Amino acid sequence: MEVGNMDAQAWWRQPLRIIQPNLQVKDTRFIDPERLAGQLKEMGANTVVFNVGGIYAWYRSEIPFHHVNEYLPKDKDLLEEVIAAFHKEGLKFVARVDFSKADDAVYQMRPEWFVRNGDGHPQIIGAQRPGSWSLLMSTCINAGYRNEEVAAPVLTEALGRYAIDGVFFNNPGTIPCQCGRCRDKYFDIFGSPMPERSQDYDRSWGSLCLKHNMELLNGVIKETRPDVPVISYYNLFNERLDDRKAAADLLCTEPQNVLSQGHRQIPEFWKPALSIKLGRSRSGAAAPLGIVHSCPGMDWRHTGLPPADYAFWLAQIPAYGGQIWHSLTGVPDTIRDKRIVKTVTHFNKQVAKIEQEMQGANSLADxxxxxxxxxxxxxxxxxxxxxxxxxxxxxxxxxxxxxxxxxxxxxxxxxxxxxxxxxxxxxxxxxxxxxxxxxxxxxxxxxxxxxxxxxxxxxxxxxxxxxxxxxxxxxxxxxxxxxxxxxxxxxxxxxxxxxxxxxxxxxxxxxxxxxxxxxxxxxxxxxxxxxxxxxxxxxxxxxxxxxxxxxxxxxxxxxxxxxxxxxxxxxxxxxxxxxxxNGDRLIRMTPVTGLQVALYRNKEGLLLHLVNGAGRRPLTGAIPLYQIEAALPLAALQGSASSVSGLLEAGNLPFRIEEDVVRFTVPKLDVWEVVKIVKQKE
CATH class of the missing domain: 3.40.50.880 (Class I glutamine amidotransferase (GATase) domain)
Known part of the structure; x- marks a missing residue:
């Protein structure tokens, strides 16, 4: 179903500020629904992504092979209480489901559902992990667990039982698999045997498998609850975006700021910018969602990113026309690094100031x-x-x-x-x-x-x-x-x-x-x-x-x-x-390495986003930029300018018009500023 054909007034077509508390099952006892709802609202969320099903069911599921979280309270329905508390605070509830893995007990009963390596063995996740955990094993995207036999009935059950507002598929991608089902499907599509090495697969194979899987599951959701949007991933690399939009209402991307790989492997400073730009190339679609993890790597997921680098990374999501999605390890009461809570809260307050200005704004680029x-x-x-x-x-x-x-x-x-x-x-x-x-x-x-x-x-x-x-x-x-x-x-x-x-x-x-x-x-x-x-x-x-x-x-x-x-x-x-x-540029700025700009047109004029990434990353502190000069031709504004102002920090800015060019100076840029140039009314 195409996004553009959906109701333009649907809740998910409005500006979103999402917080996802990545839940650990052992922390289930710390979840106080009303307290959690109040905390997330105070942090600036208007939508919450919360675990529902897949690897663990966070409710008393009756679907065979759907592993129920053994730490759920016995005397109440925690999921029902959480949804009710969120809705009471005006927060939308998006169900997170993940069918990419299942534990080894399921494998013993249904081995045909699981990924097979070239030698026929299953793919085991965390075999050497300490603690009393069952083994997890990767499920095949073309087999029953991720399709009609488990995923589909789980979705029908959860949507029929709870007031869920949306569904998010975590980790929905195609895991390379050499099982008989995948080999047969590959031959049917491409007319040739599946190569032994995954790097030799046809470039479209992974996207096609994901498209077919998501079309089926999206159909199940729409048949059960036509009003519920589906959220799925796209990737900056090796992806066919049209395959993603064919089976999702909203797209999200995950430009992780993985610092734990070491300074020599630090992600490029433009990764969130390009990820969102790619998502915005979908004509008529809702703005893409940019997921930013609060940690410097999944191996360091219990601590936070350096606040300066975190703020810079976050700012690129709205600056390039995306919607923010915060991914946190645990709920506020279990988050060990309280800097995260402060950064997220401050950032969401800034986003709230400009989200109506950006609603419906169009990218301006030559x-x-x-x-x-x-x-x-x-x-x-x-x-x-x-x-x-x-x-x-x-x-x-x-x-x-x-x-x-x-x-x-x-x-x-x-x-x-x-x-x-x-x-x-x-x-x-x-x-x-x-x-x-x-x-x-x-x-x-x-x-x-x-x-x-x-x-x-x-x-x-x-x-x-x-x-x-x-x-x-x-x-x-x-x-x-x-x-x-x-x-x-x-x-x-x-x-x-x-x-x-x-x-x-x-x-x-x-x-x-x-x-x-x-x-x-x-x-x-x-x-x-x-x-x-x-x-x-x-x-x-x-x-x-x-x-x-x-x-x-x-x-x-x-x-x-x-x-x-x-x-x-x-x-x-x-x-x-x-x-x-021929020298006819939309905008000229004081050239600074690390300074990012994005330009938009809305009903009142132009919006210019400035994001400061100057300095050696990872940033240990913001290096302020001073006296940033900007010049925009009035032709870009489609008229003369009546005012120039910084919506986040700078306030009203003096400007002058010389030779059909509006010129102004931003006196100081710490991390992020949005300059509004209002067109003079005729």
Missing amino acids: VALLWSARPSTEGWADGLINRQIPFDILPEEQAGLETLLRYKAVIVPEQYPIGTEEVARWREYVNRGGHLIVEGMLHSAVRGELCELLGVLPALTVSEPLAASYLRFEGTGNPLQTGLEDTELIAHRGRVVYCKPAAGSAVLATLVPPFSPLESVGAPPERASLSVERTDIPLAVHRRAGGGGVLYLPFSLSGLLNDFKLGEHYQLLDNAIDLVL
């Missing part, structure tokens, strides 16, 4: 990034965010011509899947005034057509990996050299597509080849002279065509950004955007 869940896409996203350039993400299935035409510039990252249809679509986009930025290796199947579009000759050769090489800016007044006028060379590394420009194309940058292999770049320095100071091998080719143009970078700028994060590479990206937009 740049679209084609998304294919590859490292090259991440590099571009990192650069756009760090240079304060608003952009939208377009998944493959949503990158049609009419969508592309909403944007002045479209970025095609390296390794993006390109076929004849894409080339024809992009040619029409350029002819109708759009601008493409394309990087890196070209797909051989459409090389000729693509080369014509890019303005290079079709005779191409891909280099070996290059090191100790450079990019040289060519010509005077080169737009790619803005801000880099004092250097003619910037660092380059990686493969290059050796190409030649076609007639009418301008070469803006060339390759300076390696002067030495890596092992001898500094031995001795007397031999460090460039052996070849200049070539005619292009590293940037610009072609104007129709009403638009194409900038082709025959190397991986995204790779340089991912690997080195040098200021020169960020500046090159910034200049490339300026070139294709």
Whole structure:
């Protein structure tokens, strides 16, 4: 069922502030329904996600093989009391169910329900866990436990017995499985045997299995209670978003800030931003839900994130148009790190100030990034965010011509899947005034057509990996050299597509080849002279065509950004955007690495979100940013400005209008600010 077809006034279509107390069964005795409801409301929740069924039933279930929580009180129905207490406080109740695992007693009776590894053995979770716990085993998404034999009747039972407002499927994804049922289904869908290694499965396999499972369970829920929305996951990587929306009313994503993997593995600072951007690409859908765990890793789930890093991570969810979902270990009375309670409460108060302003607001961006869940896409996203350039993400299935035409510039990252249809679509986009930025290796199947579009000759050769090489800016007044006028060379590394420009194309940058292999770049320095100071091998080719143009970078700028994060590479990206937009940007900000911006239009004008991630992560304290200057053309406002104000902290801000541009300064940014620019009434 499509979200857009549901009642626009349904409770779940209104702004949500969710708190999920991740419940431990041994803490059941600490749950005082009325006290808990009051605490969660005081913390700013309007919706609560609470355990109901799956691995443990939090009520006296009568469904065979549904493990009832043995710590439930014998003399009362705890779940019924919890729901009643929540509703009394005006909180919506969302049932959390998880059918991804079951204990070993179920396996003994129904072994056909469980995941099988390549050698035929089941997948056991926590085999070496201390304590008197039964073993948990992963269930197969295509077998009975997660479908008609357990999950479906549990949902029917719980919805028929309790006043549940919504259902959330935790951990619903496809776990790689080699059981006979999965092998047969794989062959039926793809016409070939299931590969022995999961990394060799067809890319769509996991999404299709989840789609089929969720369609069945969603159908059971709607048949029992048509008004109850279904919440399910999507993922930033290796996902087909259309498969998710086919079987859910609301989508959630979980950009965990996992610090327990160590500083060298720290999550990229833009992870929540991109996760929410991807979810917002669903036209007409409710805003996606961003789940933020309070802990620095599941192994450290009984303590909290550093408050500064926690606040920065949280702020990205509403700043990029998502709805917050706090995941806490336990209930407030059992949470050992009380900093968590303070951070969540303060943050929810801020969200409440702007949620009506954001209700129905539309993302405002001139740049679209084609998304294919590859490292090259991440590099571009990192650069756009760090240079304060608003952009939208377009998944493959949503990158049609009419969508592309909403944007002045479209970025095609390296390794993006390109076929004849894409080339024809992009040619029409350029002819109708759009601008493409394309990087890196070209797909051989459409090389000729693509080369014509890019303005290079079709005779191409891909280099070996290059090191100790450079990019040289060519010509005077080169737009790619803005801000880099004092250097003619910037660092380059990686493969290059050796190409030649076609007639009418301008070469803006060339390759300076390696002067030495890596092992001898500094031995001795007397031999460090460039052996070849200049070539005619292009590293940037610009072609104007129709009403638009194409900038082709025959190397991986995204790779340089991912690997080195040098200021020169960020500046090159910034200049490339300026070139294709002819300097006509939606917004210009004081450039600060780590400062994130997102721009929206609502009924009254514009909303500008500023999120401060400056400093080395994990942040041990907010590093305030001072005197942040912003300039927006009145064309973006679609009129003149009558007021500018910070909705969270700054209050009224002085502004001036110069040459059809509204200019203002945010005096101080600690973590998050939302600036409202009100359009003058005609």
